Amino acid sequence: MDKQEKRKRLAKKIQLNLAMTVGEIFDPIDEDTTRPKKMAYFDRIFKTFTQGGEGAVNRKKTQKLIGTYCLFVPEEIIYAAGGQPVRLCAGAYESVEVGEEFLPDSACPMVKSEVGFTTLPVLSFYQQCDLVAIPASCDWKAKMAEIIHDYVPVVMLDMPKVKEGEASRAFWLSEVKRFTKEVEKVTGMRVTRSRLRGAIQMIQKAQVQFRRFHEIRKAEPPVIHGRDALEVLNAYFYDHVESWTAAMATLNDELEERVNNRESVAKPMATRLLITGSPMVFPNWKIPTVIEELGGVMVADEFCTSNRYLHDKVAVDEGLLSDMLHAIADRYLLPSCCPIFSTTIDRRDRLLQLIKDYRAEGVIYHILKGCHPYDVETRIIEKLLQDNGVPMLKIETDYSPQDVEQLRTRIEAFMETLKGQRHKEKS
Amino acid sequence: MSYYAGIDIGSATTKVALLFEEKIVGHKVAPSGVHCEETARKVLAELCQDLDLEQSVITNITATGYGRRMVKFANSTISEISANVQGAIWYGSQSGQAIRTIINIGGQDSKVIALDDQGVTKNFAMNDKCAAGTGRFLETLCRIMEINITELGVLALQSTVPIRINSTCAVFAESEVVSLLARGKKKADIIAGAHHGIAKRLGRMTKRVGLEDTVFFDGGPALNIGLRKALEDELITDIYVPPEVPQVTTAVGAALIAREQKLFGRHVEEVA
Numbered sequence: 001m002d003k004q005e006k007r008k009r010l011a012k013k014i015q016l017n018l019a020m021t022v023g024e025i026f027d028p029i030d031e032d033t034t035r036p037k038k039m040a041y042f043d044r045i046f047k048t049f050t051q052g053g054e055g056a057v058n059r060k061k062t063q064k065l066i067g068t069y070c071l072f073v074p075e076e077i078i079y080a081a082g083g084q085p086v087r088l089c090a091g092a093y094e095s096v097e098v099g100e101e102f103l104p105d106s107a108c109p110m111v112k113s114e115v116g117f118t119t120l121p122v123l124s125f126y127q128q129c130d131l132v133a134i135p136a137s138c139d140w141k142a143k144m145a146e147i148i149h150d151y152v153p154v155v156m157l158d159m160p161k162v163k164e165g166e167a168s169r170a171f172w173l174s175e176v177k178r179f180t181k182e183v184e185k186v187t188g189m190r191v192t193r194s195r196l197r198g199a200i201q202m203i204q205k206a207q208v209q210f211r212r213f214h215e216i217r218k219a220e221p222p223v224i225h226g227r228d229a230l231e232v233l234n235a236y237f238y239d240h241v242e243s244w245t246a247a248m249a250t251l252n253d254e255l256e257e258r259v260n261n262r263e264s265v266a267k268p269m270a271t272r273l274l275i276t277g278s279p280m281v282f283p284n285w286k287i288p289t290v291i292e293e294l295g296g297v298m299v300a301d302e303f304c305t306s307n308r309y310l311h312d313k314v315a316v317d318e319g320l321l322s323d324m325l326h327a328i329a330d331r332y333l334l335p336s337c338c339p340i341f342s343t344t345i346d347r348r349d350r351l352l353q354l355i356k357d358y359r360a361e362g363v364i365y366h367i368l369k370g371c372h373p374y375d376v377e378t379r380i381i382e383k384l385l386q387d388n389g390v391p392m393l394k395i396e397t398d399y400s401p402q403d404v405e406q407l408r409t410r411i412e413a414f415m416e417t418l419k420g421q422r423h424k425e426k427s
Numbered sequence: 428m429s430y431y432a433g434i435d436i437g438s439a440t441t442k443v444a445l446l447f448e449e450k451i452v453g454h455k456v457a458p459s460g461v462h463c464e465e466t467a468r469k470v471l472a473e474l475c476q477d478l479d480l481e482q483s484v485i486t487n488i489t490a491t492g493y494g495r496r497m498v499k500f501a502n503s504t505i506s507e508i509s510a511n512v513q514g515a516i517w518y519g520s521q522s523g524q525a526i527r528t529i530i531n532i533g534g535q536d537s538k539v540i541a542l543d544d545q546g547v548t549k550n551f552a553m554n555d556k557c558a559a560g561t562g563r564f565l566e567t568l569c570r571i572m573e574i575n576i577t578e579l580g581v582l583a584l585q586s587t588v589p590i591r592i593n594s595t596c597a598v599f600a601e602s603e604v605v606s607l608l609a610r611g612k613k614k615a616d617i618i619a620g621a622h623h624g625i626a627k628r629l630g631r632m633t634k635r636v637g638l639e640d641t642v643f644f645d646g647g648p649a650l651n652i653g654l655r656k657a658l659e660d661e662l663i664t665d666i667y668v669p670p671e672v673p674q675v676t677t678a679v680g681a682a683l684i685a686r687e688q689k690l691f692g693r694h695v696e697e698v699a
Contacts, residue, residue, distance in 0.1 A: 001640075001664065001665065006663055009660070009663045010663050012660065013660050013661065013663060016588070016589070016623075016660065019588040020588060020589055020590070020591045020620070020623070021591070023588055023590060023591065024590075024591045027590075027610075027612075031610070050588055
């Protein structure tokens with residue numbers, strides 16, 4: 001058997017395993033009658049993963065596909081240049097072993113999974129990208145371009161690590177401008193003032209539904225599972241922004257009705273947890289699934305793949321092209337809570353605000369093995385939460401399903417501790 | 428020129444192979460039952476009768492398998508690992524293939540043997556006391572599904588996306604499979620999922636001892652085309668299953684060892 005044939009059969013194996021994982025996740029979900037009906041729209045996107053992700057990405061055939069990583073690549077620019085963005089951050093255990101051929105053991109499972117999908121044809125949209133934009137956010141991302149450039153065309157965006165100071169802003173703006181030129185080259189369409197304004201407005205409409213969704217999630221009792229909240233934002237990775245906005249609007253309508261009818265997804269007095277740390281991407285839903293199987297509710301998260309995704313808006317003062325680019329560059333840099341930056345100030349503020357707004361009783365701090373930026377912030381966040389009287393459980397794990405039972409024990413014990421606290425406070 | 432017999436007493440079935448020099452003249456498989464020496468004696472007698480041979484023409488008998496020490500009428504015994512290796516190499520040479528990896532699934536155990544380029548055992552792995560992912564597990568599966576064991580493979584091939592079965596334990600799988608059936612899942616998807624689970628388990632074992640082509644797959648479950656395909660998918664390689672009866676390879680190996688011992692007086696040692 002030659003090398004090419006081996007790769008083909010490996011791809012088939014990974015594809016089959018991924019399909020089985022999708023089935024394992026959605027089988028019980030499909031049988032859950034308490035779930036909001038409008039989630040079906042989002043489910044469909046992930047179910048395409050059983051067939052090579054064909055149809056997951058919502059784009060016209062003529063549209064160029066621009067792959068993005070992290071939360072720093074301005075989608076406004078991609079849409080304005082006539083392209084369709086697809087966020088490629090990956091959460092599949094299946095492709096990790098493929099990525100391991102290219103990376104050291106110490107690399108995080110996310111980058112392994114991403115490199116796996118890029119180098120082996122399992123999900124078609126990874127290979128279909130006309131350009132892949134990678135911000136040099138963490139060390140793994142910084143080296144990624146060199147690893148995958150034989151497979152897809154790549155552009156790296158350099159990131160300032162110290163947000164404060166004019167030099168950082170100016171530097172990042174120059175990177176955003178360079179990215180604009182690269183995208184224009186690929187799509188063959190200029191980013192004009194009116195197109196960019198249109199794109200900004202289009203995304204702002206999505207942000208309206210995003211914020212509405214998160215307002216609804218504050219309701220007591222909770223009307224949607226935290227896992228489903230991860231799912232709807234994860235769907236944004238692949239969907240066209242306008243289709244997503246429309247689907248979100250109907251979901252929000254349904255959820256508001258549930259609020260009015262006091263239709264809860266959890267038992268009364270369910271433990272309210274907030275989750276933060278390394279992002280969780282489908283199908284890596286093991287922790288939210290365990291929490292909710294144990295009767296707890298993940299009321300909020302602080303992930304760049306979810307709650308942070310569409311939170312910050314582009315603030316345009318003047319409608320000139322250069323002003324808009326300025327505003328876009330600022331939106332992706334300044335409010336970012338990503339731990340790659342030198343200070344945790346923004347993340348600390350946002351966490352405390354979320355805990356307060358969503359009345360979280362405890363925090364789960366999720367670290368993917370090899371995710372050094374989040375790991376290094378653990379102590380600071382732990383101290384912050386301690387000072388504010390919020391219990392925290394640190395979980396370091398990867399994409400492997402093997403530790404689920406250990407995680408279940410730890411999360412259950414944590415939830416019991418929180419319940420004990422609640423009784424103590426009452427008496 | 429003489430006849431040699433190999434007797435392989437497994438937990439589920441007893442296999443007897445009869446050789447004339449290095450040529451197989453016959454083999455027979457029967458359930459081991461409670462008294463394995465009795466069974467071995469009976470199966471050997473029946474085989475001779477089928478072949479119209481006097482039992483006295485057999486010059487040397489070697490017993491192998493977990494009940495080998497119970498067969499008092501055998502001239503020698505050998506571990507099933509060594510017998511399996513000899514059998515696999517013989518079948519490989521018949522079809523012009525150099526066997527480097529042997530995967531064997533039996534009634535209550537499974538093993539992977541790695542051979543070097545001289546056909547000498549380099550390394551091997553066996554499952555522990557537990558019968559997870561063995562023939563016993565497949566039998567349990569059939570009982571729950573109310574199907575015949577020969578239908579397993581064909582049914583498994585009808586599945587497009589197998590259902591993940593987390594446990595290949597013969598005991599726990601029962602409750603898992605029953606609940607899947609109760610939820611209206613397709614038999615084909617459950618069976619394919621079970622095969623996948625076994626393949627994964629064997630895949631890990633194979634990785635431990637090291638995988639090299641050609642891979643030889645024997646034991647009763649090797650008759651199951653669905654399991655073979657699942658293993659091929661998992662190991663990403665083609666697998667060779669001996670054409671006639673993959674259950675008797677170890678008995679053939681034992682008969683070859685009986686011949687070697689008789690002719691060359693080689694001391695037959697227990698390997699495992």
